[in-house]
Amino acid sequence: MMTMILRRLASLPIILLVVYTITLTLAWAVPGNPLENPEKRPKPEVIEQMKKQYNLDSFPRFYVSYLSSVTGFEYAKDWISGELEREQEAAAQAGFPPAPRPVFDLGPSLEYDDWTVNEIVGSALPVSITLGAAAILIALVVGVSAGVIGAVKPNSASDLFTLTIAMIGISLPSFVIGTALLLVFAVLIPLFPVGGWGGPMKAVLPAVTLSLPFAAYIARLTRMGMIESLGADYIRTARAKGASENAVLYKHALKNAFLPVLSFLGPAAALAMTGSFVIEQVFTIPGMGQHFVNGVQNKDLFLIMGVVLIFATMLILFNLIVDVLYRWVDPRIA
């Protein structure tokens, strides 16, 4: 297992480099000028200098400089060569106080003057991870129970009912479900606040909305897996030796039926935790999802690259975690 983990970790930088190259090429090609202001325009020569400062005037230069500051290479280089110290010393002599430099520098946001991409990601990522984790938990509980109910009595009324709910969960877009939940549980029956973030009450509605499609999918996976394993020989054996129905269901059948759910959880968790633009809009949540969309719209190159790289890293790591769990839960897979 250790070799598997090491091998996967070793491939991480290569995958990220490919993601970086493709995304930057695409983002670079987006038309429009990120330094363009809404109404009042800086003079052309000022724009030229700003471009130079951010290396926006040359693709290869930007490619290399951003890569080296994101990976911490730039920092390490300056640190080893003593440049970091010299820089601060010279500044101090000229009367400038020390300016702390982040090791992994995702750059400035071109759109939001007062924030660096490090700060933006730092404030948005915990929110998205919390919300995503809560949604995945809800999806697990709801999905697995619905799947088991359906599998115990296939094609019964309760099966059809959970099936219908699952279909709704998969097919209705989240802005419809989210708005409906808001109208019912926040406006008509004021149980929950309308939006925002902070405290458990504000997290309930968005977490439920975010969980629904995942819950529906998990329910389908569990039901299929359960029906298959309930027909298997070892279940007949378990029943024959007199195990209780609950033990048969949860100890024997579910254990095997759960494996496909587990492998689904990796990409699902990454997807849920990197934020959803729609849910963030509807419930006013300061998460990551909006930055994917706004970053591209504003051609905020640093923000686009920041969020894409974070997302890619999370996706790879979650898949790795799931694979590790997989082996841990079921030692037969080696």
Place this chain on the structure above:
Amino acid sequence: MSRMLIPVAVLVALVALSVFGDRPLPRADLTFINSSEVNTLDPQRMSWMHDLRTARLLYEGLVKNNVLSDDFEITPGVAESWELSEDARTYTFHFRDDAKWSNGEPVTAHDFVYSWRRAMLPDLVSDYVAMFMNIDGASEFYDWRQSQLDGFSDREFANDSERRQAAFALWEETKSRFNETVGMLAVDDRTLVVTLERPVPYFLELCAFTVFAPVYEPLVAQYERPDPTTGRLVRRPGWTKGGVLISNGPFELTEWRFKRDMRMDQNPHYWDRESIAIRSVSIPSISDPNAGVLAYQTGSIDWISDVTSPYRGDMVAQKLAFLNEHKEQVEALKAQGYDQFSITRQLPQDPRAHTHAVSSFGTYFYNFNCKPRLPDGRNNPFADARVRRAFAMCIDKPAIAKQIRRLGEPSAHTLIPPGSIGGYTSPKGLPNIGDAADEAERQEIIEQAKALLKEADFPDDFVVELAFNKDAGHDLIGQAIAKSWQQSLGVETQLSQKEIKLFREDLKNKQYMTARAGWFGDYGDPTTFLDINHSKDGNNDRAYNNPVYDKLLEDAGNELDPSKRMAMLSEAERILIEEDVPLVPIFFYATIYMFDAHKLTGLSTHPRTKQNAFLIDMLGDGIGPDLPRPMNPERINTGAPTP
């Protein structure tokens, strides 16, 4: 299976910890929302209206506008008095001795010199740098600094250390250069002398503009230093954060969480704190228009400063229906001189009454590209003013305002909203088919337009291209204009919808034929609208170039007699919208507010839509005088209502 429960338990613990550990702040005395997240709290960098509105809570300039008066009168701010020299070029400001920063330090004349110098640096890319060029020597200083920076990155240096030293040396030289060339002098801590390049009648208006507000040098200077590569002074974000920012206005910033919320508490050192009737302000970041309205309806927000939900037209219609139900009382209150908010306050409580449409200091218009050739090299028929006039006359403006916008906005015949600037008389504008009293008059206008096209040899089967950005219902307006032109002039129009960034880039490079635009005035003078049509102005997207127009603006700049000056500017606007028509005004913007007038007071109904939110008093909350704050209280006739 039990093994699986361990990671689940870890996940549960993680979520619980994060959710329960993140408690919201207690409710503030005033909670309001802007239409989008504040971009910056650096006064010299701002240009967005919501940034300025928010910053007015935190910063105070030399003077401020009394937004609750019709003439937006200038009242003392940090300066308690000032005088203007004989030649109208030198202002001397005397600072009050109790003007303090939020850390208790006095606000000095040096703070203003430092802050305005920041704005005059090309390095900072202030959107309003042009306003500072009114100060003597400012443009010379700007050009000098720019020329020094231009060659810097190409200069050869032996090593990084030398390059760095050169950047620092250039910065030192820049500072002394500023002191030598620019007409700003801090005579002592409490006296500031500002010399202007030429008389600027609206200079105090500029001083009331937040971009002219001071920043605290000991804080801000820590975050700025010259970049060795380009020599430019680069700013590191950080000083505008909650608990870090030091400001001199009624409030201090306690917390700013990106895209989440902002919280301010009263500045304990503010000189005029007695007059403030709210102790804390909270500004949650709600960018979804529906979410904002829902949050208001559930009572978690006191004021929406810009309702943009798609159904706001219906909200405005319902408000009108409500006012109609109380027509007599409304008319009587109007006759007594009450503003629209005060009228609503005196009517019975009703959810429909919470919507308020207020006129804005902004105009929606369409640009004509005036260059002789189109981007594809063909002759540009719109280079001919007669063609532009003809097309301008044949846009049904009232239909756009009434049927598409539905916010009670007046259709526009001038660029400057009439009545928004004291002492200024607006020209009449071109006849418009939408204003025709009957079909015959309409036909007559159309015939005039057709005659103009014929005179100008407007090519047959020419397809006009009309460009707009793809949000906020610009497409519907574009379609309406296309329909107007098709029906009246028989001209085909091709609509071209673009992403905002691309659209702006095309405008700047004049890669269009006709295109939508809008402009909001920044200060109370006609030049705030007229300057953008000067042939040399950076915002002249129309490539409009009329030496007569330019000369009128320049002459007005040198005119000392206010009424003569206004007449010159009025003539300039007349040329702009009646003769040359590089742009067609369509309608004047309205802003939609949501608040309960029975609970909240202190907002202005002035057409310049500048709100000083620190004037707000929440009625009945036991803080402050809890009395209504109407517009022009001295004018309200307290006699019996007229029937």
